[in-house]
Amino acid sequence: MYSWRRLREKLFTGSVIALSLLAIAPVLHLIATVFVNGLTVIAEAGLGFFTGLPPTPLSRELGGIAPSIAGTLLMTALSLPVTVLLGLFAAILTTEFPKNPLSVAIDAVAKSLASIPTIAVSMIVYTLVVIPMRGFSALAGAVALTIVALPYAYTYFSIALRSVPSTYREAAFAVAMSRWGTVTRVFIPIARRSVVVGVLMTMARVMGETAALLFTAGRFRAGVVLSPVAPADSIPLLIFDYILSPYALWHRVAWGATALLLLAYMVVFLATKLVVKEVKL
């Protein structure tokens, strides 16, 4: 009896460790293969990878992904400020007036909005923005990105604001600060690091989103255009199209772009970790 319990304990520990390793293994393999495959492509293409135009399927040159990089930067720049502003305001409302029926509704809506598939968002924006504007545009892409990222931004910010103990609010009221003053001069400064993390995570989501851009941004790869009303491309879109194509050259470009995207994501992720590490409340 005793030994069976002991054996079972060992078996349990062993299987937990084995399955946990199995759960972590894919991401380690993924990071390794993306960097090995992608960085060799970037190294071969050199600086041209960041300034050149994508190659034709049968060309010999690797070319570059400048239009996609420009498009990702442009759409992130268009979408991020709006997303952060709307998310922050909604979070302030629901933390300051938690009992108000409207706050309860906004909370529930954020959850439902987060569960809408991003490809559905793409179709919605196609109907609401692309058709009335008579064409794909970076603006339509940015609208889609905002809808996708807004519920996440809202969740990050409301967690950040709610983590501030309510004694601070009472203290602020005790010295006759207004509600607005309490939020802007006490709450946001105390929670500033979590707010920054929220902004960074929202940015990571915006720049890595693919499906929301499929029918909105327009996949224009023939040159670098920085106009919000013109069709644009993004790095995830380029990867999506090229990795599904049958051409070996396009696969290599896709690997390079994937490595670049993963690198950018990891930089943002590490930044959030560094920001949090400094905080000692």
Added chain:
Amino acid sequence: MVSVVKPSKRDKLFFLSLLPLSVSLLAILILSVTTIVLRSLDSFQHFGFQLITSSVWNPEKEVYGLLAPIIGSLATSALAVLTALVLSLPLSIMIAEYLRGFAKSVVSSVVELMGGMPTIIYAVWASQYLVPFLKQLAMEPLHRALPFIPLFSCRPITGFSIFAAGIAIGISIVPYVTALILEAYQSIPMMYREACYGIGATKYETVRVMISLARPAIIAALILGFARALGETTIAVATVGNSMYLSSCLFAPGYTVSALIASQFANAYLYQYAETVLYSSILVVVVTAIALSFYGSTTIVRWRSRIVV
């Protein structure tokens, strides 16, 4: 802070000034759902039930049936949830029970890193490495050993299949499900664990008690994972094989609703009904996903209010 006092005039003004921007979330949801419903009405009127009882995609003849993609979506999501359960539960137990200090923070960070990773990166990796790997080490052996089971009855040809998509999507939702399970697991009060150790229970027996306490939350986490897997697009397109063929075999190429849309929507405007049919297909997914995630998250909230005293 109990608000017995009526809100002051300034408070009201503050509330009103926040209103216009915060209501945007509400407006976006209403606008989104009405758009999809309005655009899909045509196909319901024109095709009726035939739309979900047959599986054809022939825009030239304007004949459509969505059975295969809908079944495909459900099958891949079910497989994904199964994969996520097998990997997430041990991972959560590992993080909560076995790891301490630095190791714990490293593993938690890796899980977080996985969770925020753009899905297109998973799609690239899955289509180039995971699918061939699964074909060789899972699909072919299963087919050889158990060809009489309908699920494994066909020979995997390219490897791109419902099975591959299910596993790939499952791997991508592991961090999400793990975070949900871990949060629930760690919110169980300390006293239960102390009571277990107090009567001489081993770690395994303690974990079993803790898991049974967390069961409703774990099931809710799986439901939320299912809802997320339903909407997954990029990984599905890259691994599912994109074929309208309906088969009982998991190793045959198939379709999911989102994969169908990703590959057909761009040209759908050329035909009379293709667009509205695609809108109706996403309507099914959106309604299911919202309902499931709502059910899942309220279950977790209710569970927490009961277990956390």
